[in-house]
Amino acid sequence: MTTAVMDAPQQETSPATSVHEKSVREMIAAARKAPAGPFGAWVLSLATGLLMWAAFTPLDWGPLGWVCLIPLLQLVRIPRPTGWMYTVLALNGTLFALATLQWMRLGDATMYPAWMALSVYVGLYFPAFVFLSRAAVHRFDIPILIATPVVWVGLEFLRAHLMTGFAWYYLAHSQHGWVTLIQICDLFGTYGLSFLLVMANTALAGLVPVRWLQALRLFPDHQPPTRGMLAAPFTRRLAAVTIPCLLLVASLVYGAVRRSQVEFEAGPRMALIQGNYPATVKSDPKEWADIYRTHMYLTGASIEHQPDVIVWPETMFRYPLLLADPEMTDAQLRAVSPFIPPERWRENDVEETVFDLAEQCNAALILGIDAHVTNPDRYAHYNSALLVEPGTGVRARYDKLHRVPFGEYIPLRESLPFLQKFTPYGDQFGLAAGEKIHVFNVESWRMVPLICYEDTVPHLVRNMVARTRDDDGRSVDCLVNLTNDGWFHGSSELDQHLITAAFRCVETRTPMVRAVNTGISAFIDGDGVVREPDVFVDGDALLEPEKSGPPRNGIRDPESGSYHRQLNAVLVSDVALDPRESLYVVWGDWFAAVCLAACLGILLLTPVSMYRARTSRG
Template sequence: MNNGPPEQGRSEAVRTARMAEMNATVVEPSNPVVMPRTVDRSAHEIIASARTLKTQQRSRASGRPALGLSLLSAVLLWASFPPWNWSPLAWLAPVPLFLLVRLREPTRRMYLAAYLGGLAFNLPALQWLRLGDPAMYVAWWALSAYVAAYFPLQLWLSRVAVYRWSVPFVMAAPIVWVSLEFAKAHLLTGFAWYFLGHTQYRWLELIQISDVVGAYGISFIMAASAAALASLVPESWFARLRLLPPPADAAAQADLQTRVAEAVMPSRRWPVFAAVSLVALTLVYGFVRRGQANFTPGPRVALIQGNFVASLRIPPEDFGLQYNTHMRLTALAVREQPDLIVWPESMFRWPLTNAPAGLSEDELQKLAPRVPPDFWRDTSVRETLVQEAQKTGAAMIYGIECVDLQTDGKIQQANSAVMFRPETGMSGRYDKMHLVPFGEYLPFKKTLPWLQAFTPYPSDFGLHPGARPVVFEHRDWRMLPVICFEDTVPHLVRNFVAAGSGQGGEVDLLVNLSND
């Protein structure tokens, strides 16, 4: 009995009648000779092939194994970074994701599974964003949602390279990986955090080649090694992991190997040999470079860290506590007779103000009606910073907010580093150039003004980026300040050093001010 819907029954009847008609005999009226109707076998083969293809599409493997592999990559990658810092796991982290590239037939919802894997890594990795303010939870999720998209992008672009452009798998996967790291470092002002190569910061011999290829080169070596490992996984494992649809018959079972990309390789051995050789040559270079190092004595530097939460809203009554804590630590550091003392980012809580010279109180009030003129004329902050440098007998670099009144009445706020020397007072100021999205400026503020409602900032929020890098000089040393995560953006720091070296000599050291 046919329990299906009436339409289905009629369709089956029509198909049965047509098949019967094709197999029927034909009697010509003028010649009572029975002639069999011939059938075009090639047409039958085409129809059968189309039906087989449709059946295969309907019987795609479940997306759960793909989700499991994506989550495994996320967990391995997260464990490679602080707080766990199990950096050897980073060499294995891309392997599960790369296995999905080898699948000729994608599983169900494979790209969604990869995106969820990206979220599983980025949400815990970027959770520190929420510490600044309760409203920063939105920024945490927004940034995580954006960066998570690089997981499915890695998968999709690698598959396009392998199956559409016939690029060998062991070449396509690492090239796409590094290309996406490069893109992430530049798009939306750049977010160059959590590169694969960053996990190896303690393996000094390996990372010496960064002076030639940067962190991207380390990421490429690691991704190429992971791709070589992924190419070793036999086809039978894909069936065991249920990444392939169940074969319909013995012929389909024999066709198993064609459903897993062989990466257009004549052998699996040479990718492994190439990866091992690449790592070995990198280590040889590292040992040679470390043996050539001839460091000259530099300044004695004291780094002060009071370990206060980097919150957006600090009660004014806490300013004194934070100041006294850093001063107490500074006094302890003076015993070691440092040449330079560095405070963290924004840890001198009172702002350093600047206004056009020669303006009367009435003119200041007219330019900035909401700000008392005494705010611009107050010199107590500048005097305090000079006095502290004189007490320590060392140059001091402070993290501080600078507030500038422009001649057109605009008030610009900057996240700054200022240097004060005992002999000359203030000798340099650098304003942070590479601002943090959502933390220091609101992206798409003019295009999507409704985003303002999801932030803890007033309508006029937004720090002003600096115009250029600045070199601080003290005695015979030339120092280049960078603030917080600016030091994670490769092209930014490289341009800083190039610009600083063109201002009168080589840069001797980088000084990073951070409170993370």
């Protein structure tokens, strides 16, 4: 019997099966390309935001400045960005800024949009930092220990200049209480200390175990971490910690030496007059007489302590100074400034009043005042400081150079008039910018006035000090800051403003006095130390003894250690003159500028690198 062996029929692949297999392959390929989910980015960026917030005022836990970036830096370490990583970074950066800048909303209800807009802007520096750092490390093989501090400092420098600048809450500011350490700011500015802090954070971030990152789901499921995935071995990463440690030791040695090099000499004896008026009150002409009487009373209380100079805060001499070209006719005055009667321009009652005040005090006065100046071509309203001397009268006027957007002028108001709604001011609002730096000469002392937030702008103060040397190359003796912090109702803004101002003193090796409406008025020496004044007069105890309770005897609460604020007060002391020179004043911002140039180079070259990578794969 013959058995037939038949071959099994070959199966033909149908078009439907081919399409199915292709779709499966595409799904597998897509899955292999899919990034990790955004969970880890949320956790890490929230952690950094919380730690940074705690490092600054009001908590002011300065040691956190050495570790606050460790969570964020894990997003630089990992080989691939997570899903939605940069969006998450922007959102959490904005949350950090909203919490940190919450004091902005206290000024006026109309400031809420400005608070939110500034918070979004500041929040964008989180994703910018991570993006540029990742590009430097993963595309251009720059060591992370160098890349991250360079990028951070470059972005801080950019923030100090972009859109008139916002040089607040630099990482270095968290170290204001470590006086020996902050002395390095006279070399590279505050940026040098920020560089050191970011380098230390980066070195410590490298010690975080990979399994912790895996627990945070920072790696795709199909690409579990392998040995060596995060670059250098642990021993090398541990050794990297020694670099910031050595730099920290060198910085402390430098700081100790610099502080030992000086014995401060007594300079002019100055009295700082501190009123206590909410900023909204000063705009009401009905309140001007009360504001004037209070400041006169406090000024009188200072005279027995024989000051050489008496300083009133920003715009606290409420009666405006009107200066017009004497050749202008009434018709011209009406045409240029229709809201001021022509006869007011011809009066000189303010000049006479301040001259009489200087005569009564037998001391020079530096007064914060509104100055209105007109000529046939232009009317201008300035935020000014006025120098008045007995026997002479008005000697000099400084008009504020650096204006605050939305606080003192409205950018693009002519093109975008709706922006007016984002300020608490009327249609006539808008301050003109001053044109030059002024030196106030009082006897043999030379002083540079600063108004409002000008003491927070590093390059502005540095340029003022550098450009006002006398013929012998001698720097000015003192910076005089006139400020009105009455917008912020005793919030952490007052502390942060003072902290930021103190860094200007270290950078320029120039002492500063600050007369601040509502506080915190202060004498700051060239080491950035806020000094207890020789005399502290509790003005509330003088003006309303039945309401004030026991008089306060110093600038700080002895129990909490916090500064007194929202009170009337007089501070009198000798300015601590500082003969030391500052290399930062000589060199300028070259260090931070180089860091910013590196950031721009990374930004420009990254698309080129991405294009080359795609073409090489294709």
